[in-house]
Amino acid sequence: MSPPLATPLPTRRSLDALLRPRSVAVVGASTRAGTIGAEIVRNLVEAGFGGPVYPIHPTARSIHSLRCWPRLVDVPDTIDLAVVSVPRDGVLAVVDDAIAKKVGALVVVTAGFAETGAAGAALQDELVRRTRKAGIRVVGPNCLGVLSTEPGVRLNATFAPTFPPRGPIACSSQSGAVGVAVLDHARAVGLGIHQFVSVGNKADVSGNDLLEQWEHDPDARVLLLYLESFGNPRRFAAIARRVSRDKPIVVVKSGRTPAGASAASSHTGNLAGADAAVEALLTQAGVVRTTTIEEMFATAALLATQPVPRGNRVAIVTNAGGPGIMATDACAGRGLVLARLSPDTDAALRAFLPPEASLRNPVDMIASAPAPSYERALAAVLADPGVDAVIAVFVPPVVTAARDVAKAVVAASRGADKPVLACLMGAFGVAEASALLRAQGVPVYSFPEAPAVALAHAVRYGVLRARPTGAEPALAVDPQRARVAIGRHLAAEPTWLPPDAVAEVLGAYGVRVPRATLAHSADEAAEAASKIAGPCAVKLVSASIAHKSDVGGVVLDVRGPDAARAAFAAIAARLEARGLAAAMDGVLVQEQVAAGVETIVGVTEDPTFGPLIAVGLGGVAVEVWRDVSFRLVPVRDVDASEMIGELRGAPLLDGLRGAPGVDRAALADVILRISRLRADVPEIVELDLNPLLPAPGGPGLIAVDARICVRVAPPADRVTR
């Protein structure tokens, strides 16, 4: 990772030299076809760049018929953008020339920088230091280049041979190789690109910079990002949260599984965050995450052309049963719901469909359905207030021309305020019909799963976009009291707080804990138990043993002083038997809370993303069924409710089979208080309330067991991009 840099960041405006240059130089241009330096020149010329291209070559007189110059400084013209593909050790000299020449922006294609280790990282830092001082924006190093289809610009400053069609998509890729695939796939599926930037090592221009650029560019209507790491995740969250209210952001984030994340960390020199943190970040930022590039494109094709669905109720209109069933399955598998069609819709369909047709959704018009039936059926289901989106499935039988059906689908979709997607399977005239649909702004897919996937992501975008901003509510908390309580336990190394300090900290933030007394002897335990009316829990207190129950350190259902004395002795004996007698600091004699639905709330820290807050269901369930939801701290009220709603076991909270449940508002309140605690007291590195149980005889929850780990807070995060 690069050290922090003091030079101020240039402003967003300066990306114009990069994305709308009026002249381009290629440093490292080559006369040998098949080399990167030759391909870039050829791609610039063949895409029809709207300005002069200057190949820079030490000796050649011309390349691709263009007059060459030995160095940047020799060119008798201003240069907005210089693409650099000289060997690594020559890059800094080119940078100095670029500074002297007052070049507007650099695209450094050359590899061998931070991605290769310390020496490369040092070189990259020096590159950034010099260019930042001079106010030159840099893309890369270790990238594929930059591309724009904007009329009058038509820039292909990459070594990828594909120049995609013009369209509303702005795209950034952290991997050049994936970028090649993206451009290729865009052309294959006919999806138009506005601008594409391969950001490589992100030494200067980052995905965040591009998001801010595209936020204000009306030609960029859907933003696609391929990410492997976040340079500054919290800045990303802030920008994306704002931008995604206006424009959908669709992300593929690699390294999502533990195995993948390990690969990512050995790949770019940035640490890839654990996936829980990524998922939390993207959800909070309102970003749609897809698993694959194909899904990303399927989703972009929908979002770029059709209205955002207002809900998840889908109608399927088909002329073939099998594909209709497949589409139904795919929808249900992605959380979409097959709309229940209204009696009016039923009547409208019955008016023109043959008796053999199936009018229940999916509407199977059978193979004989002519093109006009598609138009009428689509109009009918689009008019149904219980329908949020429509998938038209068509398998050309011999009798009906795909072209005519395509026109009918286009006609029906025109003016509709609900999305219409087409799925054309088979071969008879499907290519022509698909092209027609695409040209008229109806996304078209060749198997029934893709439209379902795209629609599910679009529904999610709609939900994320529509949710209220929310707020961090006012809470009566006492940060000073919490800081005092942890003060004397702070050290450079993480330290678990003793029970009294835990109780004090939680008390300062209004989180209830059971009444408890610390006892250092069997007699003290007996004394403590005598003051508690109901049954007690007697629990080991130890600074060195993290999991009390693993060593037999918990005795439940202790009633009265004698039993407490016995429990103390039993715990001491068990530790003795394990050779851990010295680890016993005493026991906690605690009022025992009646069993109920167990929840947990906790805080952990991600090395890249910072503090995360979690809510989960059931002590055991969390470990075995992983029923837990994460967000980045701080969370707002809407986040807390969302987290709870995401739990698969949420029905338990509402009381299953008449059993007592858990007050969701009380659980949300605990989440918000713990989030505030962590935000106020950054010395807390880990916190577990596990389990929380409904408080006996009262509203709210009580943290039956609580642990807090603290350490001297590190200096505030360096500002990086």
Place this chain on the structure above:
Amino acid sequence: MSPPLATPLPTRRSLDALLRPRSVAVVGASTRAGTIGAEIVRNLVEAGFGGPVYPIHPTARSIHSLRCWPRLVDVPDTIDLAVVSVPRDGVLAVVDDAIAKKVGALVVVTAGFAETGAAGAALQDELVRRTRKAGIRVVGPNCLGVLSTEPGVRLNATFAPTFPPRGPIACSSQSGAVGVAVLDHARAVGLGIHQFVSVGNKADVSGNDLLEQWEHDPDARVLLLYLESFGNPRRFAAIARRVSRDKPIVVVKSGRTPAGASAASSHTGNLAGADAAVEALLTQAGVVRTTTIEEMFATAALLATQPVPRGNRVAIVTNAGGPGIMATDACAGRGLVLARLSPDTDAALRAFLPPEASLRNPVDMIASAPAPSYERALAAVLADPGVDAVIAVFVPPVVTAARDVAKAVVAASRGADKPVLACLMGAFGVAEASALLRAQGVPVYSFPEAPAVALAHAVRYGVLRARPTGAEPALAVDPQRARVAIGRHLAAEPTWLPPDAVAEVLGAYGVRVPRATLAHSADEAAEAASKIAGPCAVKLVSASIAHKSDVGGVVLDVRGPDAARAAFAAIAARLEARGLAAAMDGVLVQEQVAAGVETIVGVTEDPTFGPLIAVGLGGVAVEVWRDVSFRLVPVRDVDASEMIGELRGAPLLDGLRGAPGVDRAALADVILRISRLRADVPEIVELDLNPLLPAPGGPGLIAVDARICVRVAPPADRVTR
């Protein structure tokens, strides 16, 4: 659904007239291009059918230059196969002609039969009755046709325009529309087809018949089925279990979700089974199930060309980091494991890879890697005993030709006894390289997810194929005692057995239940409790109330006669308050079993698939987290262990965090006993042991609560296909 048919089924051999005809007639041939009758004739001719084609047309003299005849009986030649596409009401007359002409087989393309309702179903039954009597096999009706690429046959008796390349795949589709897409996709991805049959309504020839046909056809090496329903699921299971030991069977079964299943039932006239039953059936049959047609082909491409992997440990060799990470993620997401490479492999790679390369799996050779590096790296990881399969990822940079890399991958894969898969992304020469790989038997994919998906399915096939056949173990059970216990409760309507009968039935099959006494009054309850040493549970007994706890019908921790009397009164009062006093038949006073890890075992009945047995974890977990595994009754010992292993919460059984667990063998024993019980006593329609708990102070499990529902058994299943 058709009524049962008494005529005996013809034997497997008779499919020869269908799949290897020496002459074909097309009844309903048409002179008008673009009609089904014209397309079939044209497709037959254009595919180069190896025998005469006879168009049958009432008046035309020739079609497509072929001499026409007015009726089948007029043709001056024997006819092996007649394809019928006349209007529905003319089909039976054609059938009579076919019988008179001694045609070998019919393909009835015409629709309008069982799929459209009762009248169509009656017509279909008559068609089957007549042809079965005459020994003529029939494909369809309502189908796309039959296709074979076999040299000397080259039959395209379909109205689909695509004739796929020759290859090892035999394929059957229940949907004509999906069949069109399958043929098209096969050609698009270069996957060779041996035979293809669109079975339509399956009036005679079924998927089961085709499985048996292909079992003995050495040219059919991978069997693909698109299914919407099972005509005879248990026959399918028996055939598939046998065939899949030799040849992989890959299935897409539509209607997998509840919404989809509802669509399926309105589609074909067959009831589609619930997905749990389908999943159980396919697992027991050793069949690989994929979600989509694309996945089916991705998997088939691997299984048709490469060895079956012996395990799930994958090595990834790449020249680009991003796609390597994507492949890693995709593998991990599908349950594959990134192999830990041995020190020997590490040394072998280090010997020729540059220092910038990443030698940890995924092996990132970086963009400069030449083709020979692929051959050496693949050889190194293939030689590693910790590697079961290899994915080679290649994104053509400018400097390395895709063709050369393809050759290197082919060379490395040759002779390897582990599967090698290729992923080629981007555009530079990828089409040519992909064709080369395919021609040499290396499956190739254009995004990193597909090879991971294919490999995961192939691993699953390997596991299913390798598992022992298993057996139903000998158990000391007493069917007669169980039947007697049930006898007097049997009625036409399903009836829940009273507790004493439940205990008797379970006792006869060696399933333990707690000691319990039925009490009809508070005094009887007190008397019963006085005989139990520890705490008791007092539970409502009612023939009409299914869920006791919903009405406050369970009191736990009852100690001594007075408490039992009070518990009886409390339950009676709660029922009284709900106006249910008359529903109370008494209470059960039961020794209370200490808390522990709860499991459930149950039996239910699927209308299509028959009895299913389930095992799950935790009373609550089963309902909320749906952690449950199903099989069809009867299960073998291997099935029982597999079922338990499939539970996500299985770690709880082994004792999480030092907590007591559950003996897996004891749980498997209960599964086997309940399976045997259901197999022996088909009068049982539902059975729940919920929860099972570890038996106090002894090995094995005890069914703390048990319910059994019986009714007079229906007549044995009709034999259908």
